[in-house]
Amino acid sequence: MTTKTLLPAKFGIYGGQFVPETLMPALAELEQAYIASQKDASFQAELARLQKTYVGRPTALTHARRLSAHLGGAQIYLKREDLAHSGAHKINNALGQALLAHKMGKRRLIAETGAGQHGVASATAAALLGLKCVVYMGMVDIDRQQPNVLRMKLLGAEVRPVESGSQTLKDAINEAIRDWVANVETTYYLLGSALGPHPYPTMVRDFQSIIGTEARQQILEQAGKLPDACVACVGGGSNSIGIFHSFLEDPSVRLVGVEAGGSGIASGKHAARYADPKIGRPGVLHGTYTYVLQNEDGQIAETHSISAGLDYAAVGPEHTHLRETGRAEYTYATDEEALAAFQMLARTEGILCALESAHAVAESIRLAPKMKMDQVLLVNLSGRGDKDLDTIMKALG
Amino acid sequence: MGLNKIKDTFTATFADSRAALMPYFTLGYPTIQASVDIIEGIANSGADLIELGLPFSDPLADGPVIQASTQIALDQGINIRKCLELVAQIRARGVQQPLLLMGYINPLLAYGLERFVEEAARSGADGFIVPDLPYDEAEQLEKICARHELALVAMLAPTSTEERIIGACRHTSGFLYLVSLTGVTGERNSLPPDLTGFVNRVRKHTSLPLAVGFGIATPEQAAAVGQVADGVIIGSAVVRAGKSGKVNEVTGLIRGLKEALEK
Numbered sequence: 001m002t003t004k005t006l007l008p009a010k011f012g013i014y015g016g017q018f019v020p021e022t023l024m025p026a027l028a029e030l031e032q033a034y035i036a037s038q039k040d041a042s043f044q045a046e047l048a049r050l051q052k053t054y055v056g057r058p059t060a061l062t063h064a065r066r067l068s069a070h071l072g073g074a075q076i077y078l079k080r081e082d083l084a085h086s087g088a089h090k091i092n093n094a095l096g097q098a099l100l101a102h103k104m105g106k107r108r109l110i111a112e113t114g115a116g117q118h119g120v121a122s123a124t125a126a127a128l129l130g131l132k133c134v135v136y137m138g139m140v141d142i143d144r145q146q147p148n149v150l151r152m153k154l155l156g157a158e159v160r161p162v163e164s165g166s167q168t169l170k171d172a173i174n175e176a177i178r179d180w181v182a183n184v185e186t187t188y189y190l191l192g193s194a195l196g197p198h199p200y201p202t203m204v205r206d207f208q209s210i211i212g213t214e215a216r217q218q219i220l221e222q223a224g225k226l227p228d229a230c231v232a233c234v235g236g237g238s239n240s241i242g243i244f245h246s247f248l249e250d251p252s253v254r255l256v257g258v259e260a261g262g263s264g265i266a267s268g269k270h271a272a273r274y275a276d277p278k279i280g281r282p283g284v285l286h287g288t289y290t291y292v293l294q295n296e297d298g299q300i301a302e303t304h305s306i307s308a309g310l311d312y313a314a315v316g317p318e319h320t321h322l323r324e325t326g327r328a329e330y331t332y333a334t335d336e337e338a339l340a341a342f343q344m345l346a347r348t349e350g351i352l353c354a355l356e357s358a359h360a361v362a363e364s365i366r367l368a369p370k371m372k373m374d375q376v377l378l379v380n381l382s383g384r385g386d387k388d389l390d391t392i393m394k395a396l397g
Numbered sequence: 398m399g400l401n402k403i404k405d406t407f408t409a410t411f412a413d414s415r416a417a418l419m420p421y422f423t424l425g426y427p428t429i430q431a432s433v434d435i436i437e438g439i440a441n442s443g444a445d446l447i448e449l450g451l452p453f454s455d456p457l458a459d460g461p462v463i464q465a466s467t468q469i470a471l472d473q474g475i476n477i478r479k480c481l482e483l484v485a486q487i488r489a490r491g492v493q494q495p496l497l498l499m500g501y502i503n504p505l506l507a508y509g510l511e512r513f514v515e516e517a518a519r520s521g522a523d524g525f526i527v528p529d530l531p532y533d534e535a536e537q538l539e540k541i542c543a544r545h546e547l548a549l550v551a552m553l554a555p556t557s558t559e560e561r562i563i564g565a566c567r568h569t570s571g572f573l574y575l576v577s578l579t580g581v582t583g584e585r586n587s588l589p590p591d592l593t594g595f596v597n598r599v600r601k602h603t604s605l606p607l608a609v610g611f612g613i614a615t616p617e618q619a620a621a622v623g624q625v626a627d628g629v630i631i632g633s634a635v636v637r638a639g640k641s642g643k644v645n646e647v648t649g650l651i652r653g654l655k656e657a658l659e660k
Binding site: 287388 | 504507532
């Protein structure tokens with residue numbers, strides 16, 4: 001490939017920049033600005049100050065004693081991204097990119113959102129920095145994540161409903177990209193996950209890697225050793241890549257990503273890109289080459305998950321690379337398992353987690369009993385569950 | 398066929414001192430059969446080259462009109478294999494003009510790039526336009542197309558830097574597709590004011606024909622673009638005219654556009 005980017009545009013063979021020509025110069029400009037911000041001490045100091053005094057970082061690491069005892073195996077520790085301001089890890093990336101947009105002189109942010117957490121985080125960061133914010137959201141997601149729609153509006157953002165295609169995250173990203181193509185000179189596209197064209201997967205990972213940096217130090221302090229396994233849910237894959245990254249060079253730490261199994265793989269109604277070889281194959285969606293759920297004609301498949309944040313047909317390219325090199329492994333949890341995990345965590349630890357995060361909890365419920373009591377299982381609790389209460393009450397009947 | 402046919406077409410329109418007319422139409426829209434009739438009609442009413450859309454579920458460079466048309470085509474079960482069959486049917490009806498297939502990269506990858514180009518060549522296509530495949534990512538497809546002597550047309554946009562213009566000129570074949578505006582496909586009330594400057598910026602670097610598309614809908618707009626460019630591409634307006642499936646509603650538009658270019 002002849003791509004002349006400053007940072008590597010690919011992870012192994014995955015990633016790249018499959019976008020209309022109109023956006024290519026904007027991606028190059030973004031990459032340059034991002035690299036400059038990494039070296040800019042005042043930018044880094046401002047980001048660190050906001051992380052501490054606004055987001056409330058470092059977020060806690062909680063030893064889930066009752067859950068661990070209940071399962072009778074490994075000691076489970078929860079990285080509490082649900083306690084970050086605005087309710088999820090999404091703020092780490094939104095704030096970093098909004099600061100970057102501000103620095104680049106772009107006064108208008110656009111964002112896509114599935115569960116609404118990235119939309120809320122973007123609206124929050126925009127309000128804080130005095131930027132205009134437009135959030136694209138599929139109609140299906142607007143219906144199932146009403147509390148977040150209201151939050152975005154109260155924060156001063158404009159929520160634009162997307163009625164094309166499956167009316168979920170994929171279609172919201174299509175519309176956001178179309179907006180960006182039309183307004184590229186004045187607008188910053190604040191992409192919310194570790195996907196899309198380079199440099200987004202790298203940049204989003206870097207902004208999210210604070211999760212792993214903190215968790216590594218905290219687990220060493222509290223448990224006195226590195227975890228034996230680290231579990232996180234994978235939609236686009238930003239919370240998982242953020243926590244995995246600090247442990248990539250520690251081969252003793254198993255890295256486990258959990259996709260949305262929806263109604264089960266056999267049903268075809270899921271968002272488990274790696275679990276269903278019939279429809280999960282390498283392809284290009286939204287500017288990046290990675291695993292994509294698609295039919296045999298290469299048309300993008302409609303996905304299903306009870307959690308809007310995992311309901312997406314592609315996955316961040318770095319995850320695909322980690323999977324192929326064997327450094328990380330990927331499994332899935334069904335809607336039913338996620339709901340059961342949500343309830344178990346609520347009743348043993350007093351934490352209402354997001355349905356996305358409940359997928360990671362579900363895997364830890366399967367994994368912990370197979371581990372010894374002195375082993376350590378680190379779970380990334382990526383967000384809080386307030387936004388999901390309607391969905392959960394309906395599902396539980 | 399292929400690259401040579403495209404070259405001959407532009408040589409002829411250049412000799413006529415006019416820009417080439419290149420309408421776009423979506424294969425499989427509004428029904429699979431009607432699309433073949435309409436494309437034949439487009440060929441018989443003055444098109445110099447024809448761009449044929451290969452439907453994709455997530456056409457992110459397209460505006461609402463073409464999006465809706467590709468969705469309707471997909472709902473009727475269109476896919477790459479059937480699109481190539483339609484190209485062969487169009488050729489069987491005697492259509493002689495260069496046919497350029499416009500499609501997004503994922504369905505082509507799913508079909509297999511090698512197999513796609515080979516079968517496209519056999520069914521009578523002359524080249525390809527892939528809007529989400531900038532030349533930086535196109536190395537493999539470029540090689541396959543070169544082997545079959547088919548065109549792989551690079552796109553440029555008003556935002557393209559000098560470096561990218563040089564890169565696209567080096568990698569394109571047949572002609573260059575200049576996106577007139579920053580935005581998605583679709584009709585606009587007026588042409589971008591800096592279009593001439595953009596065309597001239599590209600002209601400095603290449604002797605290849607420059608075709609301009611996006612946002613051009615009326616004969617007046619086509620005539621104005623024809624003053625500065627070697628080819629005029631019209632998509633959404635043609636697709637909108639084909640909504641009812643009546644051939645004469647499209648051919649009327651094509652004739653009007655052609656007359657405007659011949660003045």
